[in-house]
Amino acid sequence: MTPPVDSAGLPATEPVNWGISRLGQGLTDSAIRALSKRLAAAPGLVSFAGGMPSPDTFPVEAFNRAYERVMATAGPAALQYGPTDGFLPLREWIAASLPGATVSPAQVLITAGSQQGLDLIGKVLVDRGDPVAVETPTYLGALQSLGQYFPKWVPVDSDEHGLQPQRLQPCLRAAGVPPRGAKLLYTIPNFQNPTGRTLTEDRRRALVQACAQEGLPIVEDDPYGALDYAGRTHTSLLSMAPEQVIYLGSFSKVLSPGVRLGYLVAPAAIIRKLEQAKQASDLHTSTLAQRIVHEIVRDGFLDGHLAHCRQLYAARADAMDAALRKHLQGVVRWQRPEGGMFLWLELPPGTDAQDLIEPAIAAGVAFVPGAPFYAADARANTMRLCFSTASPAQIEQGIASLAKVLTG
Amino acid sequence: MTPPVDSAGLPATEPVNWGISRLGQGLTDSAIRALSKRLAAAPGLVSFAGGMPSPDTFPVEAFNRAYERVMATAGPAALQYGPTDGFLPLREWIAASLPGATVSPAQVLITAGSQQGLDLIGKVLVDRGDPVAVETPTYLGALQSLGQYFPKWVPVDSDEHGLQPQRLQPCLRAAGVPPRGAKLLYTIPNFQNPTGRTLTEDRRRALVQACAQEGLPIVEDDPYGALDYAGRTHTSLLSMAPEQVIYLGSFSKVLSPGVRLGYLVAPAAIIRKLEQAKQASDLHTSTLAQRIVHEIVRDGFLDGHLAHCRQLYAARADAMDAALRKHLQGVVRWQRPEGGMFLWLELPPGTDAQDLIEPAIAAGVAFVPGAPFYAADARANTMRLCFSTASPAQIEQGIASLAKVLTG
Numbered sequence: 001m002t003p004p005v006d007s008a009g010l011p012a013t014e015p016v017n018w019g020i021s022r023l024g025q026g027l028t029d030s031a032i033r034a035l036s037k038r039l040a041a042a043p044g045l046v047s048f049a050g051g052m053p054s055p056d057t058f059p060v061e062a063f064n065r066a067y068e069r070v071m072a073t074a075g076p077a078a079l080q081y082g083p084t085d086g087f088l089p090l091r092e093w094i095a096a097s098l099p100g101a102t103v104s105p106a107q108v109l110i111t112a113g114s115q116q117g118l119d120l121i122g123k124v125l126v127d128r129g130d131p132v133a134v135e136t137p138t139y140l141g142a143l144q145s146l147g148q149y150f151p152k153w154v155p156v157d158s159d160e161h162g163l164q165p166q167r168l169q170p171c172l173r174a175a176g177v178p179p180r181g182a183k184l185l186y187t188i189p190n191f192q193n194p195t196g197r198t199l200t201e202d203r204r205r206a207l208v209q210a211c212a213q214e215g216l217p218i219v220e221d222d223p224y225g226a227l228d229y230a231g232r233t234h235t236s237l238l239s240m241a242p243e244q245v246i247y248l249g250s251f252s253k254v255l256s257p258g259v260r261l262g263y264l265v266a267p268a269a270i271i272r273k274l275e276q277a278k279q280a281s282d283l284h285t286s287t288l289a290q291r292i293v294h295e296i297v298r299d300g301f302l303d304g305h306l307a308h309c310r311q312l313y314a315a316r317a318d319a320m321d322a323a324l325r326k327h328l329q330g331v332v333r334w335q336r337p338e339g340g341m342f343l344w345l346e347l348p349p350g351t352d353a354q355d356l357i358e359p360a361i362a363a364g365v366a367f368v369p370g371a372p373f374y375a376a377d378a379r380a381n382t383m384r385l386c387f388s389t390a391s392p393a394q395i396e397q398g399i400a401s402l403a404k405v406l407t408g
Numbered sequence: 409m410t411p412p413v414d415s416a417g418l419p420a421t422e423p424v425n426w427g428i429s430r431l432g433q434g435l436t437d438s439a440i441r442a443l444s445k446r447l448a449a450a451p452g453l454v455s456f457a458g459g460m461p462s463p464d465t466f467p468v469e470a471f472n473r474a475y476e477r478v479m480a481t482a483g484p485a486a487l488q489y490g491p492t493d494g495f496l497p498l499r500e501w502i503a504a505s506l507p508g509a510t511v512s513p514a515q516v517l518i519t520a521g522s523q524q525g526l527d528l529i530g531k532v533l534v535d536r537g538d539p540v541a542v543e544t545p546t547y548l549g550a551l552q553s554l555g556q557y558f559p560k561w562v563p564v565d566s567d568e569h570g571l572q573p574q575r576l577q578p579c580l581r582a583a584g585v586p587p588r589g590a591k592l593l594y595t596i597p598n599f600q601n602p603t604g605r606t607l608t609e610d611r612r613r614a615l616v617q618a619c620a621q622e623g624l625p626i627v628e629d630d631p632y633g634a635l636d637y638a639g640r641t642h643t644s645l646l647s648m649a650p651e652q653v654i655y656l657g658s659f660s661k662v663l664s665p666g667v668r669l670g671y672l673v674a675p676a677a678i679i680r681k682l683e684q685a686k687q688a689s690d691l692h693t694s695t696l697a698q699r700i701v702h703e704i705v706r707d708g709f710l711d712g713h714l715a716h717c718r719q720l721y722a723a724r725a726d727a728m729d730a731a732l733r734k735h736l737q738g739v740v741r742w743q744r745p746e747g748g749m750f751l752w753l754e755l756p757p758g759t760d761a762q763d764l765i766e767p768a769i770a771a772g773v774a775f776v777p778g779a780p781f782y783a784a785d786a787r788a789n790t791m792r793l794c795f796s797t798a799s800p801a802q803i804e805q806g807i808a809s810l811a812k813v814l815t816g
Contacts, residue, residue: 016652017588017623018678021557024532027684033492055484063487067475076463079471079664084441112520116690123556124432145688148531149429180425215425244424256487258695270426276435280553281527282520286694287666 023148030144031372035357042361046398048385049366051193053253053341055389057309059296063256066295070288078291084279086110086263087290093298094249094263100239101247107265109275110285114223114248114262116278118145121184121219121246123277124270126151130183131175135163137373137382139193139221142186153375154182160335162199163187165206172214180215190234191224191340194373194384198338201235208241216244217270223250223262224340226306229314243267246274251293253341254306259289313341319392320385323399331406341388344370347381347406354380356405365401431556438552439780443765450769454806456793457774459601461661461749462724463797465717467704471664474703478696486696492687494518494671495698501705502657502671508647509655515673517683518693522631522656522670524686526553529592529627529654531685532678534559538591539583543571545781545790547601547629550594561783562590568743570607571595573614580622588623595626598633598642599748602781602792606746609643616649624652625678631658632748634714637722651675654682659701661749662714667697721749727800728793731807739814749796752778755789755814762788764813773809 032051039049070078085091091108111117122145126132132151134142135158143153154175157167172182187207189199199207211218220237228234238247250262266274278284320343321336333346345367347353353369360366370382387395440459447457478486493499499516519525530553534540540559542550543566551561562583565575580590595615597607607615619626628645636642646655658670674682686692728751729744741754753775755761761777768774778790795803 015623016620016625017591018625018675019533019538019591020678020681021531021533021535021538023535023557024681024685027532027681027688029680029684030687033687052489055488058484058487060479060483060487063483064479067479071468071472071475075468075471076466077666079466079468079666080463081460081660081665112690112693119689123429124435125427125429127429127431130427130429141691148685148688149431183425183427212424215423217424217426252489256696257489258485258487260690260692260694267426270428272437273428273432273435276437277432277556279438279441280435280556281689282524282668283549284668285520286668286697288664289694289697 026148026150030140032140032368035368039361039366045361045364045366046390046394046401047366048387048390048398049368050389051341051386053257053388054312057312058256059305062296062301062305063292066292070291070295074291078288080287082284082287082290084284085275086285087287087294089298090290090294093294098236098238098247098265099233101236101242103242103265107268107271109264109266109271109278110290111262111264111278112260112282112285113252113257114221114250114264115141115145116281117248117262117264118142119148120264120274120277120281122146122149124273125183125217131172131177131181132183133168133172133185133216134375135187135192136375137194137370138186138375139188140373142221143375146186151183155375155377158197160197162189162192162197162203163207165203165210168207168210169214182214182216184217184219185211186219186221188221189237190222191227191337191342193224194342194368194370195344196335196337196340196342197344198234204235204237204240208237208244212241212244218245219248220245221248223253226254227310227313227341228339229310229317230338231307231310238265243269246270254302254309255293255296259293261285261289261293313388315392316387316390316395317343319395320387320399323396327399327403328406341386343385343387345383345385347383349381352380353383359405360402363401363405365398367402434556434558438548440548440776443776447769447774453769453772453774454798454802454809455774456795456798456806457776458797459749459794461665461796462720465720466664467713470704470709470713471700474700478699478703482699486699488695490692490695490698492692493683494693495695495702497706498698498702501702506644506646506655506673507641509644509650511650511673515676515679517672517674517679517686518698519670519672519686520668520690520693521660521665522629522658522672523549523553524689525656525670525672526550527556528672528682528685528689530554530557532681533591533625539580539585539589540591541576541580541593541624542783543595543600544783545602545778546594546783547596548781550629551783554594559591563783563785566605568605569611570597570600570605571611571615573611573618576615576618577622590622590624592625592627593619594629596629597645598630599635599745599750601632602750602776602778603752604743604745604748604750605752606642612643612645612648616645616652620649620652626653627656628653629656631661634662635718635721635749636747637718637725638746639715639718646673651677654678662710662717663701663704667701669693669697669701721796723800724795724798724803725751727803728795728807731804735807735811736814749794751793751795753791753793755791757789760788761791767813768810771809771813773806775810
């Protein structure tokens, strides 16, 4: 049967079958994205909702100098296709820069931010129904990215010191996962998104051991590790168990998220599969971005630059901590983070942070409700506050506004 | 049971379960990639194997001017996170620049090269076993990217004028696909990779109609359309049937592949799903790259620049055509392409191009065998020659070397 044609002899608009795949059907707009659209329509707010690094930390001059040097010395090469695994000098720099870990450049794959690292891990490791353990709450973007492949989420209990290693096995068994039957554990040990929490050294050792007992690969996501306000270096799970860990790193929080440059470090057993997935996904990451960032970092620029970032974020964390003590002491619970960009607020039991969004916007402040950060059993009386992009004065003002909403 | 521990109390190297997913098991190194590694170890060749644009076409000065303007006027914004769908002024420019098509910026999604467009389409549309029609031969990277999702390939016969529309239905039925039962058709209408062939105007109309009868969405991949040596514009399938087509465009062959910047245009029915898949895959494409490229193209730079590219590639196509007539007339069959970067060679029946790789390298010339470009029923007596990166003198020399190998 021929479809109707229009006067030009072409088929009239005929519904074609856009049959969405199962993966496609599982995709949704993130709660944060919907909130972002709402906030874009309400300018002038003090926003703790973002999750973006402060533009005051972006080293524009260093980018300019590096761009000039790259284009003056290797212009055409910087604009040409490059290898899937990435620009070798950058991979060498990354391999040499990971504290405590002995890593070969052959174990390093450059990615379009660590978000792409998560997608590649999902592609290569996760089949529908595979048990994937996560701390609770955890990074929303990881739930979204790994979630594309329909894992069975197994939340593992966490407290103010991060994930509780001794709860790993009980949580897996309670979820019906047989011994050595889970696919991977995803964790952010340093200044976690969304809670700002940091795993203690003792727990790191215990976690690596608990995962080894389960034969469980660990995905260690570490975008914030370099932002310890005291300049301390925390022992990476990678350095403790290199054969057991895929480590995700990023230049987003220490140089610029807009260049979309991250990397993963994986054992020989798995790195080539991840590289093949990268090739099928986008061939390779921007040659130009890789060469610029390598030019910036190669001579130790990050040492001084990170000191500046830490100082800026520490002052903002202090401002938020002080404002919370002034306006909300005894009403909400929080920990002052020791690094990173986030602070987690526990509201009085029975409060639903979602219900506070519009009153807060009306009062001139924005936040992200905590519930979307839970893989299951969301606690509605929580919210994430990001203090990276507001000045100390704005932070004081925003928390004062939030207090009015919370205390009526 | 506790695993053995080393003297530091950490678990000794314990095999963790790197259980590769079904998707991961399906991934392989591409034949071209393996060949690239072989060629890297044999310098000094005349290489027709690459598939890369000529670095002589990269507008380094235009990039420098654009970079300076972007950073001087919007430095921090260019280094910050951006929206998933892309930088609005660039999306507006793309929507306005597509000849003959009425496209809203809301239908445009910026991607990390059109390779990522293919991955997103695979994610959102292709379930295991879904019939996907392709011309024969077709782009290896599409077989690799869409192949991640395990389609059932349905090759559709093609000849020197490209895909044969009247063969669509018979090929689908012969493959056991019921009417309106296929998922999509993937095609490169202009100066196709690998054959250099271009679909005639009549066939475009017939193809759109044949696909409408099948309710079949079309993925129109058009990286080379702007490289018509005579400067002609070919009617896009998108402009003929906007509700039926996902169009893939790229700046890789007209500005720089190293910035990894492409786009897709899709009907309202599907664009949001593709955007959600993009968000889960890598959040968004480089803000810096988008702003630089927008700054380059916004004032009509491409008009003059494309004239330069076309002239350069036309001269190289002519050189290869002349060299083939001089050295291999009557031995091999080919068409002089009217645009793009590729020429397809049919060798005498019974010749396997794979067997010629090492003799050709020994003779100082490299090519890509044709077989990997077939989804099924590969014709081994074919090869792809890319003339974009060799000078006319090198082309003459390389074809002379190839002739010695072919004619003994």
